[in-house]
Amino acid sequence: MTxxxxxxxxxxxxxxxxxxxxxxSATVVGVLAAKTALxxxxxxxxxxxxxxxxxxxxxxxxxxxxxxxxxxxxxxxPALPPRQATTAVLCTVAVALCALALVV
Amino acid sequence: MIEFxxxxxxxxxxxxxxxxxxxxxxxxxxxxxxxxxxWLRTALALIGxxxxxDQFLPDLRWGWRVGLALALLAAGVLCxxxxxxxxxxxxxxxxxxxxxxxxRFPALLSVVVAVVAVAMVVVVLVGWEG
Numbered sequence: 001m002t003x004x005x006x007x008x009x010x011x012x013x014x015x016x017x018x019x020x021x022x023x024x025s026a027t028v029v030g031v032l033a034a035k036t037a038l039x040x041x042x043x044x045x046x047x048x049x050x051x052x053x054x055x056x057x058x059x060x061x062x063x064x065x066x067x068x069x070x071x072x073x074x075x076x077x078p079a080l081p082p083r084q085a086t087t088a089v090l091c092t093v094a095v096a097l098c099a100l101a102l103v104v
Numbered sequence: 105m106i107e108f109x110x111x112x113x114x115x116x117x118x119x120x121x122x123x124x125x126x127x128x129x130x131x132x133x134x135x136x137x138x139x140x141x142x143w144l145r146t147a148l149a150l151i152g153x154x155x156x157x158d159q160f161l162p163d164l165r166w167g168w169r170v171g172l173a174l175a176l177l178a179a180g181v182l183c184x185x186x187x188x189x190x191x192x193x194x195x196x197x198x199x200x201x202x203x204x205x206x207x208r209f210p211a212l213l214s215v216v217v218a219v220v221a222v223a224m225v226v227v228v229l230v231g232w233e234g
Binding site: 007009011012014015018019021022025026028029032033035036039076077078079080082083085086088089092093095096097099100102103104 | 114115116117121127130131133134135136137138140141142144145147148149151152154155156158159170173174177180181184185187188191192195
C-alpha cells in the first residue's frame with residue numbers, strides 16, 4: 001500500500017494472492033500426505049515420510065514468503081528469480097516422490 | 105533434448121537469464137509468474153488427487169488403485185517440471201522480444217485427465233457392482 005507508484009492493475013497484489021493460493025494448495029496436499037503416511041500404520045517409514053513432507057511444505061512456505069516480501073518491498077518488483085521457481089517446483093516433485101513411495 | 109538440457113541449466117542460473125536481451129515491463133513478468141503459479145497449483149491438485157485415490161477408494165483392487173494413483177502422481181510431476189520450463193522459455197522470449205513459445209502440453213494434459221476421469225468412473229461403478 002505504501003509503494004511509490006501504485007499500479008492501477010494491482011499486478012503485485014494479484015501475484016501475491018496467486019502465491020497465497022498456491023501455498024493453500026500445498027497445505028492441502030501436505031495434509032493428505034500426512035493422512036496417507038500415518039493412516040495405515042504408524043511405522044517408522046511412515047513417520048519419516050510424514051516428516052519429509054512437512055519439511056518440504058515448510059520449504060515451499062519459505063520460498064513463497066520470501067517472494068511475497070520481495071513483491072511488497074517496491075512498487076515495481078523485479079521478476080521472479082529462477083532459483084525460487086526451481087525450488088518451489090522441486091518441493092512439489094519431492095512430495096510426489098514421497099507419495100510414490102507411500103502408495104506403492 | 106539438448107535444448108531441454110540447456111533450459112535445465114538455466115533453471116539454476118538466474119544471472120544467465122538476465123544477460124540476454126532487455127528487461128520487459130514488470131507487469132509482463134508478473135503475469136508470467138502468475139501463469140507459472142497456476143500450473144504449479146494444477147500440479148499440486150493432481151498430486152493431491154493421487155493421494156485421494158489411494159486414501160478414499162480403499163475398496164478398489166490393489167492394481168487399479170495404485171495404477172490410478174500413479175497416473176495422477178506422474179501427471180503432477182510432469183506438470184510441475186513443465187511449469188518451470190515453460191516459465192523460463194516465456195521469460196527468455198520476452199527478454200529477446202520474440203513470440204511466446206507455443207505448447208501442446210495443455211491439450212495433452214486435458215486428454216490424460218479425461219482418460220483418468222473415465223477410468224475412475226468405470227472402476228468405481230464396476231467396483232460397486234462387484
